[in-house]
Amino acid sequence: MGSLKNDENPQLQTSKVSYEPLLYVNGVRRVLPDGLAHLTLLEYLRAKLIMGHSTFFGAKGIGLTGTKLGCGEGGCGACTVMVSSYDEKSRKCFLKMFFQTLCYQCLLSTSIFCRRNACDYSGRIGKLQESLYICALNMKSLQESMAQAHGSQCGFCTPGFVMSMYALLRSSQTPPSEEQIEECLAGNLCRCTGYRPIVDAFRVFAKTNDMLYTGISSVSPEEAKSICPSTGKPCSCNSNNVNDKCVVGDNRYKATSYDEVDGTKYTEKELIFPPELLLRTATPLSLTGFGGLMWYRPLTLQHALDLKAKYPDAKLIVGNSEVGIEMRLKRLQYRVLVSVTHVPELNVLNVKDDGLEIGAAVRLSDLLSVLRKVVTERDVHETSSCRALIEQLKWFAGTQIRNAASIGGNICTASPISDLNPLWMAVGANFRIIDSKGNSRTTLAENFFLGYRKVDLASSEILLSVFLPWNKRFEYVKEFKQSHRRDDDIAIVNAGLRIHLQETSEIWVVADASIAYGGVAPCSLSAKKTKDFLIGKVWDQNLLQDALKVLQNDIILKEDAPGGMVEFRKSLTLSFFFKFFLWVSHQLDGVKESIPASHLSAMQPVHRPTITGSQDYEIMKHGTSVGSPEVHLSAKLQVTGEAEYADDIQLPLNGLHAALVLSRKPHARILSIDGSEAMSSPGFVGLFLAKDVPADNKIGPVVYDEELFATDYVTCVGQVIGVVVADTHENAKTAARKVNVKYEDLPAILSIKEAINAGSFHPNTEKCLIKGDVDQCFQSGQCDRIIEGEVHIGGQEHFYLEPHSSLVWTLDGGNEVHMISST
Numbered sequence: 092m093g094s095l096k097n098d099e100n101p102q103l104q105t106s107k108v109s110y111e112p113l114l115y116v117n118g119v120r121r122v123l124p125d126g127l128a129h130l131t132l133l134e135y136l137r138a139k140l141i142m143g144h145s146t147f148f149g150a151k152g153i154g155l156t157g158t159k160l161g162c163g164e165g166g167c168g169a170c171t172v173m174v175s176s177y178d179e180k181s182r183k184c185f186l187k188m189f190f191q192t193l194c195y196q197c198l199l200s201t202s203i204f205c206r207r208n209a210c211d212y213s214g215r216i217g218k219l220q221e222s223l224y225i226c227a228l229n230m231k232s233l234q235e236s237m238a239q240a241h242g243s244q245c246g247f248c249t250p251g252f253v254m255s256m257y258a259l260l261r262s263s264q265t266p267p268s269e270e271q272i273e274e275c276l277a278g279n280l281c282r283c284t285g286y287r288p289i290v291d292a293f294r295v296f297a298k299t300n301d302m303l304y305t306g307i308s309s310v311s312p313e314e315a316k317s318i319c320p321s322t323g324k325p326c327s328c329n330s331n332n333v334n335d336k337c338v339v340g341d342n343r344y345k346a347t348s349y350d351e352v353d354g355t356k357y358t359e360k361e362l363i364f365p366p367e368l369l370l371r372t373a374t375p376l377s378l379t380g381f382g383g384l385m386w387y388r389p390l391t392l393q394h395a396l397d398l399k400a401k402y403p404d405a406k407l408i409v410g411n412s413e414v415g416i417e418m419r420l421k422r423l424q425y426r427v428l429v430s431v432t433h434v435p436e437l438n439v440l441n442v443k444d445d446g447l448e449i450g451a452a453v454r455l456s457d458l459l460s461v462l463r464k465v466v467t468e469r470d471v472h473e474t475s476s477c478r479a480l481i482e483q484l485k486w487f488a489g490t491q492i493r494n495a496a497s498i499g500g501n502i503c504t505a506s507p508i509s510d511l512n513p514l515w516m517a518v519g520a521n522f523r524i525i526d527s528k529g530n531s532r533t534t535l536a537e538n539f540f541l542g543y544r545k546v547d548l549a550s551s552e553i554l555l556s557v558f559l560p561w562n563k564r565f566e567y568v569k570e571f572k573q574s575h576r577r578d579d580d581i582a583i584v585n586a587g588l589r590i591h592l593q594e595t596s597e598i599w600v601v602a603d604a605s606i607a608y609g610g611v612a613p614c615s616l617s618a619k620k621t622k623d624f625l626i627g628k629v630w631d632q633n634l635l636q637d638a639l640k641v642l643q644n645d646i647i648l649k650e651d652a653p654g655g656m657v658e659f660r661k662s663l664t665l666s667f668f669f670k671f672f673l674w675v676s677h678q679l680d681g682v683k684e685s686i687p688a689s690h691l692s693a694m695q696p697v698h699r700p701t702i703t704g705s706q707d708y709e710i711m712k713h714g715t716s717v718g719s720p721e722v723h724l725s726a727k728l729q730v731t732g733e734a735e736y737a738d739d740i741q742l743p744l745n746g747l748h749a750a751l752v753l754s755r756k757p758h759a760r761i762l763s764i765d766g767s768e769a770m771s772s773p774g775f776v777g778l779f780l781a782k783d784v785p786a787d788n789k790i791g792p793v794v795y796d797e798e799l800f801a802t803d804y805v806t807c808v809g810q811v812i813g814v815v816v817a818d819t820h821e822n823a824k825t826a827a828r829k830v831n832v833k834y835e836d837l838p839a840i841l842s843i844k845e846a847i848n849a850g851s852f853h854p855n856t857e858k859c860l861i862k863g864d865v866d867q868c869f870q871s872g873q874c875d876r877i878i879e880g881e882v883h884i885g886g887q888e889h890f891y892l893e894p895h896s897s898l899v900w901t902l903d904g905g906n907e908v909h910m911i912s913s914t
């Protein structure tokens with residue numbers, strides 16, 4: 092069992108408390124065996140038997156496969172679980188479910204939940220009523236609504252959506268608004284439905300005019316006539332007759348109204364927090380994991396600092412949303428992890444006379460709540476920075492990440508596209524740093540970021556807190572972020588801008604300024620020349636033009652800057668400043684009058700109204716389901732998490748895992764393949780290459796023109812060269828990476844342009860589809876408009892959800908092969 096070594100904390104030598112890491116899952120008490128600190132909660136929850144790397148621990152897993160492993164990096168939401176926590180401050184012996192208790196389990200080390208109550212999503216509706224301490228009625232309503240509204244298609248993302256929505260409902264005192272529902276779903280991706288049916292399924296629970304669902308319209312009778320009975324919305328069919336075109340049958344899904352599901356019940360019914368966890372005194376923890384991993388959870392700052400002194404290379408973790416990715420996807424190996432989630436000094440949120448003190452382990456969603464409160468309580472001029480942070484946090488990843496990720500984690504990761512770091516720099520935040528001997532120092536955020544993921548922290552130091560000063564009168568702060576999409580996406584360029592103005596003789600003069608950008612350099616970057624230029628200048632239209640010229644030469648992006656889109660990114664830096672200038676000017680008497688009317692729209696924040704969508708279709712009644720919108724047969728299984736996917740099927744006890752050996756070259760000749768290092772890798776069982784394929788190595792859906800395993804040449808990165816088989820998936824992946832392939836590089840053609848120049852065309856180009864005569868059409872003079880130009884479209888990376896996996900077994904001594912595969 093996990094235990095704190097007594098020499099590390101004398102206080103515990105006499106203590107009689109249990110040191111076992113404990114969690115309750117769906118109300119069932121689970122003690123985590125030691126040796127599993129390398130596992131994620133997802134792995135623990137999903138496994139029926141827990142296998143270590145080449146060691147069978149014999150530990151019993153839970154087998155709750157309703158929670159899915161999707162992207163594994165905190166982007167898709169398929170692994171969402173609900174985690175209940177007890178509010179120590181209010182000292183109430185009952186649980187209140189907060190939205191911030193929703194966590195990405197796949198990124199969190201199991202033991203983080205030792206004093207928390209993880210509520211997984213799995214099992215039938217009936218089963219849920221028994222096993223959950225929560226009011227199952229509303230979970231059931233959500234599931235029903237999701238199924239009936241056609242909100243699940245492949246169903247892989249469905250449990251994650253239901254959990255996000257359920258957490259919102261359980262933590263809301265009043266029915267949530269449509270905006271809140273959309274916000275809570277921003278961290279969940281769906282690849283099939285296009286979201287409309289999902290949002291429709293959940294909108295039932297919003298506090299809105301639910302005419303759509305109840306049929307009781309608030310619109311005038313005339314308007315009501317144009318409401319399509321098929322979609323419930325105004326539509327082109329102009330029908331109000333269920334037998335007309337674009338009309339669904341009587342048995343179409345009638346979504347339940349908020350009143351029908353009795354939305355008040357879930358707030359009335361208290362959640363039960365396991366009494367054992369309530370009474371239990373938190374204990375420091377020391378656990379081990381595979382490969383000599385040591386995982387600590389200190390309860391005091393001193394203990395955390397002692398650990399840092401003892402293990403200078405120890406990684407502090409809070410949300411683990413960065414370290415988890417580094418260890419799992421980037422294969423970085425950290426021997427010692429120190430989870431500082433329970434260190435009080437790192438969790439402070441103190442509103443002081445001169446500003447806000449924020450502990451480094453404070454979660455982003457907790458900061459957001461405090462900032463929202465502060466802006467209602469303090470003078471408006473003092474909270475310009477707070478409002479900028481609130482806006483930026485709204486677009487920072489998804490809610491699940493914001494509930495887990497910490498301020499310090501974001502700062503110390505020093506990502507070049509961090510949303511918050513340019514703001515900390517702009518607002519003049521101070522970072523308080525403490526070393527393992529207890530000496531502390533402060534540094535300006537502006538001076539903290541030294542290079543690519545490099546910060547001003549010695550190995551003996553940790554970030555203790557951030558100090559956010561209140562704003563002065565006529566000090567304005569604004570945030571900017573441009574990403575490919577608004578929700579749950581990383582920035583292309585982001586920025587924090589601050590200006591302090593002083594009024595002298597009816598003109599506004601710049602007293603101080605700070606301009607910081609992300610996404611333009613290896614780390615967040617201050618536009619220092621622009622700042623120097625601005626100070627002392629009069630804030631008017633002339634300043635704008637001159638400042639843009641200085642800025643252009645201040646933030647330099649080379650043509651081959653990593654991240655590409657150089658011209659676009661350069662223009663973003665300027666346009667952010669332009670918008671900032673307008674936004675500030677608009678608040679200044681004597682300046683706002685000079686803003687041309689045509690520029691006013693540039694100040695408006697982007698506002699996306701809540702999603703609406705409708706589908707017009709014709710019901711063709713054939714006496715069968717064909718032609719009518721039936722709930723599909725798997726829907727019930729999918730919404731309850733019972734549907735079994737290839738990855739959910741438990742392997743037989745001695746089942747083996749395979750991982751592919753992939754080409755790392757775009758075009759090369761294979762000179763040799765050496766598997767010796769892989770063979771000595773833990774758990775290795777076999778390596779199979781082209782020469783081992785007993786039949787034809789050629790495959791293809793129609794024409795067999797691809798090699799199963801590359802023989803002499805590879806023609807793209809990721810081409811399959813072979814397969815390694817091992818006792819666990821992790822071991823198979825590790826061994827596959829150790830297969831040493833020697834290549835001779837050959838010239839690679841990487842774009843269509845290069846292919847045209849090289850005359851390199853696909854051999855089957857005679858098979859092409861032609862419709863009409865394009866040249867004749869252009870020459871006919873009948874085209875309204877002819878637009879000419881060139882468009883280059885890059886590859887589109889699909890954000891993966893269901894992993895590609897296959898389960899294969901043989902019968903009859905290998906003569907009969909069975910296979911289940913994700914499609």
Ligand SMILES: NC(=O)C1=CN([C@@H]2O[C@H](COP(=O)(O)OP(=O)(O)OC[C@H]3O[C@@H](n4cnc5c(N)ncnc54)[C@H](O)[C@@H]3O)[C@@H](O)[C@H]2O)C=CC1
Nearest residue numbers: 165407408409410411412413414496497500501503504554
């Ligand atoms: N996976 C995802 O989808 C997303 C990940 N992120 C990342 O999540 C991070 C947010 O924080 P967490 O999850 O809490 O990070 P974490 O627990 O993974 O720690 C991140 C880094 O910060 C260091 N660190 C944390 N607290 C520290 C402290 N007090 N003193 C010194 N070093 C400290 C850690 O050692 C580690 O190197 C950000 O770095 C961001 O890059 C942000 C948004 C989305």
Ligand SMILES: O=c1[nH]c(=O)c2[nH]c(=O)[nH]c2[nH]1
Nearest residue numbers: 487488508509510511580581
């Ligand atoms: O500062 C960040 N904001 C995000 O929205 C995000 N998303 C992500 O993966 N990393 C980060 N970092």
